[in-house]
Structures are given as C-alpha cells and as structure tokens.
Amino acid sequence: MSEATVSLRLRRVMLWSGIAVLCTWVLVPIYLIALGAFGGRSGVFRWPKNLLPWDSGLAAMQTFLAVEGVWAAAFNGAFVACLTMLFSLLLGAPAGYALARYRFAGQDAFRMLVILTRAFPLAILALPLTVTFIRTGLYDTPVGVALVHTALALPFTALVSSSLFMGIPRELEEAAWVFGCTGFQAFRRIVLPLALPGLAAAAIFAFVISWNEVFAASVLTVRNKTLTAYLLTVLAESPLHFRFAGGFLLILPSIIFIFAVRKYLFAMWGIANR
Amino acid sequence: MAGITIDRIEKKFGAVTALQQLSLKVEDGEFIALLGPSGCGKTTLLRIIAGLESQTSGRVLIGERDVSALPPRQRGLAMVFQNYAVFPHMTVYENVAFGLRMKGASDAEVKKQVERAAGLLHIEPYLERYPAKLSGGQRQRVAVARALAVEPAVLLMDEPLSNLDALLRLEMRSELKAVLASSGTTTVYVTHDQTEAMGLADRIAVMHKGVIEQIDRPQALYERPATRFVGGFVGSPPMNFIDLPVADGTARLGGFSSPVPLRNGTVTAGIRAEDIDVAEDGGLPFDVGVCEPLGATLLLTGRIDGQLARVSVRPDSRVRPGDRLGLTPNAGRIVWIDPADGKAMGAAA
Numbered sequence: 051m052s053e054a055t056v057s058l059r060l061r062r063v064m065l066w067s068g069i070a071v072l073c074t075w076v077l078v079p080i081y082l083i084a085l086g087a088f089g090g091r092s093g094v095f096r097w098p099k100n101l102l103p104w105d106s107g108l109a110a111m112q113t114f115l116a117v118e119g120v121w122a123a124a125f126n127g128a129f130v131a132c133l134t135m136l137f138s139l140l141l142g143a144p145a146g147y148a149l150a151r152y153r154f155a156g157q158d159a160f161r162m163l164v165i166l167t168r169a170f171p172l173a174i175l176a177l178p179l180t181v182t183f184i185r186t187g188l189y190d191t192p193v194g195v196a197l198v199h200t201a202l203a204l205p206f207t208a209l210v211s212s213s214l215f216m217g218i219p220r221e222l223e224e225a226a227w228v229f230g231c232t233g234f235q236a237f238r239r240i241v242l243p244l245a246l247p248g249l250a251a252a253a254i255f256a257f258v259i260s261w262n263e264v265f266a267a268s269v270l271t272v273r274n275k276t277l278t279a280y281l282l283t284v285l286a287e288s289p290l291h292f293r294f295a296g297g298f299l300l301i302l303p304s305i306i307f308i309f310a311v312r313k314y315l316f317a318m319w320g321i322a323n324r
Numbered sequence: 325m326a327g328i329t330i331d332r333i334e335k336k337f338g339a340v341t342a343l344q345q346l347s348l349k350v351e352d353g354e355f356i357a358l359l360g361p362s363g364c365g366k367t368t369l370l371r372i373i374a375g376l377e378s379q380t381s382g383r384v385l386i387g388e389r390d391v392s393a394l395p396p397r398q399r400g401l402a403m404v405f406q407n408y409a410v411f412p413h414m415t416v417y418e419n420v421a422f423g424l425r426m427k428g429a430s431d432a433e434v435k436k437q438v439e440r441a442a443g444l445l446h447i448e449p450y451l452e453r454y455p456a457k458l459s460g461g462q463r464q465r466v467a468v469a470r471a472l473a474v475e476p477a478v479l480l481m482d483e484p485l486s487n488l489d490a491l492l493r494l495e496m497r498s499e500l501k502a503v504l505a506s507s508g509t510t511t512v513y514v515t516h517d518q519t520e521a522m523g524l525a526d527r528i529a530v531m532h533k534g535v536i537e538q539i540d541r542p543q544a545l546y547e548r549p550a551t552r553f554v555g556g557f558v559g560s561p562p563m564n565f566i567d568l569p570v571a572d573g574t575a576r577l578g579g580f581s582s583p584v585p586l587r588n589g590t591v592t593a594g595i596r597a598e599d600i601d602v603a604e605d606g607g608l609p610f611d612v613g614v615c616e617p618l619g620a621t622l623l624l625t626g627r628i629d630g631q632l633a634r635v636s637v638r639p640d641s642r643v644r645p646g647d648r649l650g651l652t653p654n655a656g657r658i659v660w661i662d663p664a665d666g667k668a669m670g671a672a673a
C-alpha cells in the first residue's frame with residue numbers, strides 16, 4: 051500500500067469517527083429523554099437502563115397530555131411563537147435589506163445596537179417590563195410575550211437577512227429595473243424569491259427562540275402561560291417520567307425545525323455561490 | 325427616433341473622478357463601440373446612460389427627451405450586464421421573456437419573441453434549464469437574448485461576448501451586427517477587444533482615464549489616430565513610435581529623411597507595422613531581435629536606434645534574428661506626433 055492511500059484511509063477513519071462522536075453527542079441525550087418519556091414510571095427508575103424500548107408505551111405520554119392545561123399552554127406557546135416569527139420578520143427583514151443595500155450615516159453603529167439589545171439581561175428588564183405591560187394592558191397576553199420574544203429574536207433576523215440580501219447580487223435588481231420593474235416589483239419578483247429560503251430559516255429560528263424562552267414568558271403571564279413556562283411551574287411537583295414527557299414535547303419542535311431548515315440552508319449556499 | 329446625447333457628463337466616486345466632462349452624440353440607429361483599457365470608465369458611462377448610476381453633473385438625452393432624472397424603467401432601453409445578471413430562479417425561457425412580461429405582452433407574443441431571440445443566440449436547447457446549469461458563455465448569451473427580445477430602441481451592451489470561444493464570438497459578432505442593423509437599434513457596445521470594436525461599430529469612441537480621446541470610423545481611427553494613446557491601443561501589433569531629431573524642418577535618422585511640420589527639436593513618427601518597405605540597407609536602420617511567423621505575415625520585433633519597433637513582412641522573407649535591415653516607411657501614412665503632449669500634428673505641411 052502506498053503512503054497516499056494510507057493517509058487517505060486514515061483521513062476517512064478520522065472523518066467517520068468525528069461524525070460518530072457528533073451524532074452520539076446529540077442523539078444519545080435525545081434518545082434517553084425519549085426512553086424516559088415513553089418508558090413510564092418503572093422505566094425511569096430501573097437501573098441498569100433498558101436501552102431498548104421493550105417495555106415502552108404511550109401510557110405516560112397519554113397521561114401527561116391529559117393533564118389539565120397542557121394543551122392550552124401548548125397552543126399558547128405556538129401562538130406566541132408564530133407572532134414572534136411574524137413580528138421579527140416584518141421588522142427584521144426590511145432592516146436587513148437596508149443594511150445590505152444602502153450606505154447611511156451610523157450604519158455600523160446601528161449594526162452594533164442591533165446586537166446590543168441582547169446585552170441587557172431579561173432579569174433586569176423584567177420588573178420595568180412588567181410594570182409597563184400592566185399599565186398598557188399587555189400583561190398576561192400572548193402579544194405582550196411575543197413582543198419581548200421579538201426583541202430577543204430581532205438581532206438574528208436582522209443580521210441573517212442582511213447577509214442574505216448581501217448574497218443576492220445588486221445587478222439582478224438592476225437588470226429588473228432596466229427591464230421595466232419599479233423598485234418594489236424588482237424586490238417582489240427577484241429578491242424575495244431568492245431570499246425566501248433563507249428568510250424561512252430565519253423565521254423558524256425566531257419561532258424556536260420564542261418556543262424555548264422561559265423567563266419572560268413566566269414573569270409576564272399568569273393564566274396565559276406558554277408551554278415552556280407552564281411546564282416549569284407544573285413539573286417541579288411532578289413525578290420524573292412526567293418531566294421526561296414534558297421535556298420530550300419541548301424538544302420535538304426543535305428537531306422538526308432542524309430537519310425543515312436543513313435543505314433551505316443548502317439552497318442559500320447555492321445562491322451565494324453563483 | 326432614439327439617438328443618445330451625452331452632455332458634459334461628469335462622475336466622481338468620492339475623490340476618484342471616473343468620467344471627466346464627457347460628451348458624446350450617438351445618432352439614431354448608429355452602432356457605437358466604447359473601447360478602452362480596464363478601469364477607464366466604460367461601464368460607468370453605460371450605467372449612467374441606463375440610469376443605474378447618477379451623474380455628478382451633466383445631462384443624458386435619449387431621442388429628444390432629457391432622461392437625466394428618470395428611473396431606468398422609463399428610459400426605454402435594454403442592457404446586457406458585464407456579469408450577465410441572469411435571474412437564477414427563472415428558467416432560460418422566463419429570463420428571456422422577462423422584459424416582455426413586464427410590458428404586458430400576450431403569451432403568443434412572448435413565445436414568438438423568445439424563440440426568435442433564442443434562435444439568434446443558439447440557446448434553444450437550454451430554454452427549460454435553470455441558469456445554474458449553464459456555462460458562462462451560455463449564460464452570457466441568455467443575457468444578450470433577454471435584451472434583444474424586447475426589441476429596444478436603445479441597446480446598451482457591456483462586453484457581451486467576452487466569455488465565448490473565438491469561433492462562436494466571431495459568429496455572434498456578425499449575427500449581432502446584422503440583426504441590430506436591420507432593426508435600426510441604437511447601440512452602445514462596450515469592449516476592450518479592439519478587433520471586436522473594429523468589426524462591429526459604425527464609429528469607435530476610444531476612452532482613456534475618463535475622457536474620450538477620439539471618436540471616428542474604425543478605418544480612420546486606425547489610419548489617423550489623434551493621439552499616441554489611440555495609435556498604441558488600436559491595431560495589433562500596436563503602432564510604432566520612433567523619436568526622430570528634426571533640423572530645419574526635416575527629420576533625419578540613418579538614411580531616412582522626411583519633411584515634418586516642425587522646425588527644430590524632436591518629433592515622434594507613428595508608423596504602422598505593415599506600412600514599411602524593407603530593404604537590405606538604406607532608410608531607418610533596424611536590428612532584428614525576434615521573428616514570429618503569424619501565418620499571413622512574419623512579424624519582426626527589433627530596435628531602430630535603440631527604440632522598440634515591429635515590422636510585418638511577407639511570410640516567405642528570409643530574415644534571421646541579428647540581421648540589420650533598412651526600413652522605408654510609406655511617407656503618406658506616417659502620423660507625426662508631438663512628443664510633448666502626445667497629440668498628432670496637422671497633416672504634413
């Protein structure tokens with residue numbers, strides 16, 4: 051065997067072991083949570099663990115889903131997340147477009163400010179926010195929570211969409227203008243279709259940020275809790291297999307998100323390379 | 325009626341002046357080539373005509389209309405971009421149809437025009453493909469087809485054939501010329517390939533550092549360059565420039581002498597490589613350095629009195645590196661240039 055083939059083989063071994071380590075890193079915890087969620091009371095406490103889902107059943111999950119308020123909270127959480135997605139896209143995408151296409155005074159400062167919104171811990175903002183929300187009637191409403199979540203997600207949507215728009219050559223828009231488009235028509239016919247996959251990814255990202263956020267959602271609501279906030283209050287007093295079921299339910303959207311976004315991320319690269 | 329008048333256009337990018345008070349008049353239906361080295365402002369001028377770049381000062385008129393302040397879509401023109409700007413999310417068909425659709429043409433009309441333009445540029449086999457699956461040259465042809473499909477009154481093209489192989493380029497060149505001439509389209513064509521400009525254009529505007537050095541018919545430009553830059557840029561090989569001492573209105577070097585429009589000092593003689601008779605001796609003494617057989621001619625590179633010169637001779641000439649020859653330039657075709665400012669002097673007095 052020549053040296054080249056040996057090193058090639060070595061490289062391949064290293065590649066695959068790297069992949070294996072990463073997969074284990076991500077998948078094993080998820081698998082264990084799933085086992086806990088479906089294994090019922092006995093499954094959770096058994097040691098050594100039964101690593102194969104022999105005695106699993108939907109029983110634990112079903113009891114969990116039958117608990118008072120879970121469905122309402124899940125619906126609430128999804129509603130808040132959708133609002134967050136909408137708000138952060140409507141605000142973030144135009145900001146990103148402006149950052150990408152126009153030179154204006156204070157552009158870099160604006161960029162910094164967008165990121166700086168994340169520099170203030172929510173814990174500090176919580177009290178003034180609560181007071182303001184009670185005054186304005188936003189307290190304990192999905193819209194109120196969505197607004198706070200939008201503030202959290204906005205830096206991502208603005209910056210992601212700005213680099214997205216930067217990846218779309220200006221000449222494409224200019225060609226559209228020359229061939230009879232107004233500025234808005236060129237945006238709708240050329241820029242938007244090209245940016246759509248990336249914007250979708252940014253939107254789903256905003257969704258997941260909102261879905262997973264627990265602090266603001268807990269502080270700013272009493273009855274209209276999101277699923278995350280609800281589980282935090284309920285699960286503290288619940289048996290272990292309930293907590294696993296709740297945890298699994300929380301992970302689920304993220305997993306779906308990753309699979310949904312996967313091919314869009316590749317589509318984005320396709321445009322950038324052209 | 326769609327001539328273009330460019331009236332003292334100036335363009336500054338911050339401290340850089342890309343165009344200096346440039347004026348140009350393109351007649352209706354005329355084909356003008358903008359020829360110049362990289363970075364001389366050709367694309368900038370084209371973008372100002374199209375309305376994609378705003379001028380610092382000056383006016384642009386298309387037909388009799390002042391379009392200086394109008395957005396691109398209201399200027400009634402089409403453009404081929406230097407980097408194609410083909411829409412990646414549309415099929416070739418939809419790309420070519422884009423301008424027509426924006427005008428609200430009927431499907432039948434769109435189909436007819438797309439097929440005509442596609443046929444002209446030999447892209448029929450790719451009509452259903454997406455641009456990502458085309459080569460650079462194919463994409464470039466899509467960009468040209470997209471511009472031709474709208475049958476514009478004014479067509480702006482920024483190096484539209486630069487990415488094609490030599491054979492295809494030659495073919496496209498002649499087809500383009502025929503189509504644009506028959507449709508009477510006013511065309512501004514940017515290129516830095518001087519054979520392309522010579523072959524296509526009614527008139528060539530040679531640009532250098534943001535100004536038009538000379539604008540004239542290709543042959544006139546070739547024979548009587550107005551400046552040393554034009555002579556050196558147009559034609560291959562470039563014009564020879566030989567400095568000669570002048571005494572009493574006569575330039576003299578070796579066995580060569582000629583009356584010049586100057587009493588005393590130095591003059592530069594601009595001489596084309598093919599406008600020279602070669603003999604064993606007499607005339608300008610020429611030391612041959614390199615011989616390149618080019619097929620139709622034999623190109624000799626060497627020195628006259630230490631100055632670089634190139635001479636075309638018959639391909640069967642028996643010349644070898646190291647030979648010394650005597651050159652007699654064709655007197656009527658010498659361009660006398662003032663070495664101080666690089667401008668041609670009036671016809672020999």
Ligand SMILES: Nc1ncnc2c1ncn2[C@@H]1O[C@H](COP(=O)(O)OP(=O)(O)OP(=O)(O)O)[C@@H](O)[C@H]1O
Nearest residue numbers: 337340342360361362363364365366367368369516
């Ligand atoms: N957006 C810009 N900002 C600053 N300078 C610019 C800009 N666009 C062009 N320039 C400058 O203006 C000058 C002319 O550029 P232009 O693109 O018109 O050249 P060109 O003749 O088309 O060259 P090429 O043959 O390489 O395409 C160059 O010196 C260039 O650096």
Ligand SMILES: [Mg+2]
Nearest residue numbers: 366367406482
């Ligand atoms: Mg250019």
